[in-house]
Amino acid sequence: MSWITSLVDKTPVLPQNLFEWKEVLEYSVSIAFSFLTGMLLGRVSYLAKQRARRAGLVNSMMKVASLNLKDGGASIKNVHGLMKTLQEYGGTVVALGTTAVSIYTGLKGIIGN
Template sequence: MLLEIHEIVAELEGLQRDLDRVNARLERYQHPLRYILTHAVAYVAIPALLLVVAHVIVTIVLDASQLWLRLASVIIPLLFGFAARALNKIWIEEALALGVATAAVSVTSMLTVTGLHDHVPILPSVPVEWREVIEYGTSILLAFVSGNILGMLVFQVLPKVLSEGGKPNPAAFRIARLLGQHVGEEQLRRRARLIQDLIQTAGPLAGVAITAVGSIYTGLRGILG
């Protein structure tokens, strides 16, 4: 009876996640202009504005090390990518689009502010400068995507893993048996349960790690060499 209840709860949570995704798509199709404007303001304009403010404070007002600006350029989009998943059920495809837009608006605005303040050309003039701009924009994009994947891990994968207390799936049982067949049924079930949990969390954890490391690397490469 308890196992059946756990399975029903897991199915209900899965249906709720599917319903949330369908509702988000329906809103996009029924009110496309409102949907685009809302997400553009919340997840492009606001983080871009914060990044430009950080740029002005670090490079113009304080004339401090670029390291602080690069760290802010990882943390700010990461938080907004996380919020996009938590508040508006933004999935990875839309997160990529929002991340690209945020990076483009932020970098263009920073170049404009620097050009007007220092009375220099707004666009880079040599390949090395273009490479730094592209790496900086890539860092912002990857940070946004990393936050979105982290949100998926926290609000989707972990609750699913914690709520699934029933019988592990057949694939997990097969892997558990390959690791050693001469164990009791209960121990085999626990091993299969652990394997299934690891498989479910490995993908999102790897995604967070790869995008976060990529964001930090591309963001700091230009100033650390």
């Protein structure tokens, strides 16, 4: 990106002062978090599809395993449900967090002034 900008604007490829270095770093962080957000959303989508495929097998295995446990305690089914919920919300929270950081770094100059 800096190379193409230097060709078009006839400016040096590398930043020349602290302000330009800070700007390049903010752009890089914004791009990295946007890429990470895309990767996380793709992973969440892929896992949701895989989860639907394995739901029948997992449910039958959980029923067989939970037959040996007493009611009222921490059954495998309850633990599995909790883990599934944490996995779903955890991916969403990370995706929202990286998106927020990306938006902040992109709009930092506008917000700060």
